[in-house]
Amino acid sequence: MSRRISSGNIIESLQNVQEKHGFLPRDSLIKLSQDTRIPLSRIFGVATFYHQFRLEPPGRVTIAVCMGTACHLRGNAENYEFLKRFLSIGPGRSTSDDGLFSLEKARCFGCCSLAPVVKIGDMLIGKATPRELQRAISRIREEILREEAARETGG
Amino acid sequence: MMRQEYWTLMDPCCDYCLHSRDNPCAKYVVCRVRGPFCHKSVECREKRQRRVKEVLYGSQGVRINIGASSCGLAAGAEKVIEAVKDGLRSMGVEAGVSAVGCLGLCFMEPFIEIRSEDGPSPIYGHVSPENVGDILAKYFEEGSVDGAFAIRRRTGRFKDEERVPLLDELDVWRKQVKWVSRNCGVINPESIEEYIVTGGYEGLSRALTMKPEEVIEEIRLAGLRGRGGAGFPTWLKWKICREQSSEEKYVICNADEGDPGAFMNRLLAESDPHRVLEGLIIAGYAIGASQGVIFVRAEKPLMAARLEKAVEDARRWGLLGENILGSGFSFDVRVMRSAGAFVCGEETAMIAAIEGRRAMPRQRPPYPASKGLWDKPTVVNNVETLAHVATIMAHGWREFAKYGTERSKGTKMFCVTGGVKRTGAFEVPIGTTIRTLVYDIAGGPREGRMIKAVQIGGPSGGCLPERLFDLPIDYESLQEAGAIMGSGGLVVIDDTNCMVDVARYFTSFTLAESCGKCIPCRVGTKALYDRLSAIVEGMGSQEDLQLLEEIGMMMKEAALCALGGTAPNPILSSLRYFRDEYEAHILEKKCPAKVCSRLVTYAINQELCVKCGLCAKSCPVGAIVKTADGHFTVDESKCIRCGTCVITCPRGAVEKR
Numbered sequence: 001m002s003r004r005i006s007s008g009n010i011i012e013s014l015q016n017v018q019e020k021h022g023f024l025p026r027d028s029l030i031k032l033s034q035d036t037r038i039p040l041s042r043i044f045g046v047a048t049f050y051h052q053f054r055l056e057p058p059g060r061v062t063i064a065v066c067m068g069t070a071c072h073l074r075g076n077a078e079n080y081e082f083l084k085r086f087l088s089i090g091p092g093r094s095t096s097d098d099g100l101f102s103l104e105k106a107r108c109f110g111c112c113s114l115a116p117v118v119k120i121g122d123m124l125i126g127k128a129t130p131r132e133l134q135r136a137i138s139r140i141r142e143e144i145l146r147e148e149a150a151r152e153t154g155g
Numbered sequence: 156m157m158r159q160e161y162w163t164l165m166d167p168c169c170d171y172c173l174h175s176r177d178n179p180c181a182k183y184v185v186c187r188v189r190g191p192f193c194h195k196s197v198e199c200r201e202k203r204q205r206r207v208k209e210v211l212y213g214s215q216g217v218r219i220n221i222g223a224s225s226c227g228l229a230a231g232a233e234k235v236i237e238a239v240k241d242g243l244r245s246m247g248v249e250a251g252v253s254a255v256g257c258l259g260l261c262f263m264e265p266f267i268e269i270r271s272e273d274g275p276s277p278i279y280g281h282v283s284p285e286n287v288g289d290i291l292a293k294y295f296e297e298g299s300v301d302g303a304f305a306i307r308r309r310t311g312r313f314k315d316e317e318r319v320p321l322l323d324e325l326d327v328w329r330k331q332v333k334w335v336s337r338n339c340g341v342i343n344p345e346s347i348e349e350y351i352v353t354g355g356y357e358g359l360s361r362a363l364t365m366k367p368e369e370v371i372e373e374i375r376l377a378g379l380r381g382r383g384g385a386g387f388p389t390w391l392k393w394k395i396c397r398e399q400s401s402e403e404k405y406v407i408c409n410a411d412e413g414d415p416g417a418f419m420n421r422l423l424a425e426s427d428p429h430r431v432l433e434g435l436i437i438a439g440y441a442i443g444a445s446q447g448v449i450f451v452r453a454e455k456p457l458m459a460a461r462l463e464k465a466v467e468d469a470r471r472w473g474l475l476g477e478n479i480l481g482s483g484f485s486f487d488v489r490v491m492r493s494a495g496a497f498v499c500g501e502e503t504a505m506i507a508a509i510e511g512r513r514a515m516p517r518q519r520p521p522y523p524a525s526k527g528l529w530d531k532p533t534v535v536n537n538v539e540t541l542a543h544v545a546t547i548m549a550h551g552w553r554e555f556a557k558y559g560t561e562r563s564k565g566t567k568m569f570c571v572t573g574g575v576k577r578t579g580a581f582e583v584p585i586g587t588t589i590r591t592l593v594y595d596i597a598g599g600p601r602e603g604r605m606i607k608a609v610q611i612g613g614p615s616g617g618c619l620p621e622r623l624f625d626l627p628i629d630y631e632s633l634q635e636a637g638a639i640m641g642s643g644g645l646v647v648i649d650d651t652n653c654m655v656d657v658a659r660y661f662t663s664f665t666l667a668e669s670c671g672k673c674i675p676c677r678v679g680t681k682a683l684y685d686r687l688s689a690i691v692e693g694m695g696s697q698e699d700l701q702l703l704e705e706i707g708m709m710m711k712e713a714a715l716c717a718l719g720g721t722a723p724n725p726i727l728s729s730l731r732y733f734r735d736e737y738e739a740h741i742l743e744k745k746c747p748a749k750v751c752s753r754l755v756t757y758a759i760n761q762e763l764c765v766k767c768g769l770c771a772k773s774c775p776v777g778a779i780v781k782t783a784d785g786h787f788t789v790d791e792s793k794c795i796r797c798g799t800c801v802i803t804c805p806r807g808a809v810e811k812r
Contacts, residue, residue: 012511069644
């Protein structure tokens with residue numbers, strides 16, 4: 001019985017692939033299809049249906065803007081537009097030109113009391129304002145660049 | 156898993172205790188706290204009682220609780236925990252430090268509580284690493300509860316007790332009934348021992364001594380209805396499923412909370428996961444299932460992790476698995492992470508997701524109770540419903556049925572967010588009025604604001620204007636007024652929010668979440684969204700309002716599932732109560748709340764302006780210009796209404812008009 005639930009569940013296989021690569025690479029989907037004998041079209045159908053899955057590689061840090069009701073009312077639509085401009089993310093794209101940040105809209109995190117909420121990497125920022133986001137992102141960007149510089153000189 | 160080094164109540168007290176997974180004892184659970192029962196030993200009994208105290212109040216008689224569920228952690232609880240430990244160390248005070256769940260008082264996160272058996276147990280809000288040292292010093296060195304948000308009891312032994320209100324006297328607490336959320340923010344959710352000390356798994360122990368039919372009868376007498384929104388009697392669902400003659404049956408816990416603005420399931424499952432699991436096991440016993448699935452939202456990882464830990468611990472101590480507590484009933488549970496799709500709230504769509512397909516609902520009947528997961532009889536219950544089941548089985552149906560209305564018994568958790576002073580998750584008897592919830596408990600409007608409506612039930616629900624706030628919240632009353640109780644999300648809308656924008660927001664949500672299977676929903680949500688967009692951009696006409704109503708009524712009639720059938724509710728209800736706001740957008744081309752950017756203009760308040768020029772620098776289209784006399788003004792013909800200047804101005808001098 002339990003075997004039936006745990007085996008052949010494409011969703012969980014896709015979750016594992018994404019866990020490993022950060023997104024669903026085309027080759028992995030083809031391999032999954034060959035291994036499971038499930039048609040690629042069906043796997044692609046599942047992959048595009050759910051919010052969790054992405055088909056493009058993400059930036060180094062993912063910024064998720066909560067689009068829940070409370071966050072909308074308290075100004076996350078404005079925060080989102082601000083981030084798009086601030087990170088210079090072009091229309092139809094989700095990752096900043098330097099590849100450091102990707103921006104996505106997220107469904108409710110369930111932290112509505114702290115609305116509006118923006119998640120940068122693993123860090124939740126409550127009562128977010130453009131100014132605060134700007135500060136946090138600049139700090140993270142500096143950290144990443146510093147790390148890279150250290151690696152280059154030290155490595 | 157590694158064995159803990161210290162003795163816990165879950166372990167045998169001495170060699171006489173023979174309970175194990177392979178040799179289960181029916182009285183295992185109650186024996187932990189009130190035992191031992193199988194042998195007489197004063198020593199063993201004292202050992203158990205000592206440990207119970209230790210669990211409740213720490214090994215030194217004092218225990219510091221820090222709220223560390225998702226919201227607490229987002230507010231910085233992790234750093235507070237470290238600061239508490241540091242503070243205690245530097246004062247040389249020994250006390251237990253424990254991460255607990257959420258009290259539901261989200262407006263004052265992060266919170267800490269200093270609990271002791273005979274102390275005042277003060278609760279402090281807005282705790283930070285900076286002020287925690289002060290709090291601890293006052294309590295432990297000066298013996299004062301100064302600065303606390305509330306205390307649980309007056310002892311007369313601490314300074315300043317009279318100046319701090321009693322928790323039970325505060326409106327935010329007094330008007331609640333902590334039935335299903337009793338443990339939230341009190342126990343460590345990752346400790347099965349703490350759950351058992353507070354009476355956990357006694358409901359299961361009792362249920363297993365009864366016949367499954369008797370368990371169903373008990374739930375029928377309690378009058379419990381599904382807390383996920385539809386309000387279907389839980390016992391009836393169970394009975395239908397029980398009567399199916401299938402060898403294989405399933406019970407699914409719906410923890411895929413996707414309603415924006417509702418987080419009571421996350422809060423419950425993060426703060427008291429064993430209660431949910433216990434309810435699931437009882438449901439499995441009642442319908443005759445041997446396998447349960449907890450379908451949990453991947454976007455709420457802490458909730459998933461705590462449920463997984465609960466399942467693991469329950470299995471370890473023989474509360475899941477073969478022959479549970481010697482009853483002959485075998486049951487196991489698997490936690491599956493949902494990949495995220497709002498339509499999974501629809502039972503048949505969720506079942507498709509668990510089977511690994513696109514989550515698309517199918518025509519009902521047949522209902523899942525007769526043909527569900529893998530075509531086998533299946534019961535789907537929501538997190539809160541199952542937590543209620545466990546609590547009812549432990550305390551009896553009479554206690555539960557004391558609360559509520561004639562047709563809707565018991566209590567319900569509501570999440571109040573948006574424009575109120577005290578946001579949070581509150582548990583009240585069903586039938587409590589909206590006014591009590593919004594004004595008394597949540598504290599009413601924020602400073603200088605006015606509440607104009609509440610949106611109840613998320614994207615499937617509707618809005619209700621302030622003048623209807625005396626309506627009792629139950630399944631039927633709200634439906635008549637055009638809203639639904641739903642899963643219990645209650646978003647307070649004040650005068651800074653535009654009703655048309657809110658309706659458009661919900662429609663954009665259902666548009667994105669429509670699975671695309673049936674035309675009324677797939678095309679209908681898009682048509683609604685386009686009309687609303689035209690209106691907020693100042694291009695709407697009176698005919699649009701009629702069209703919105705026509706499309707909405709059509710969807711209610713024709714959509715395949717509840718997602719499409721309820722999607723027009725936010726529009727229809729706001730048209731019913733706030734038609735004037737729609738008309739202002741259409742006829743006067745004005746947004747009364749100054750939200751819809753196309754219909755507002757930006758101007759600089761010269762009295763506040765310090766002429767720093769930051770706005771002009773930040774404007775992407777050069778619409779802010781410096782006049783000859785040194786003032787800055789907005790050139791409306793160039794302005795694209797992006798709002799950057801409002802964000803940039805350090806003085807708040809850029810105003811919307």
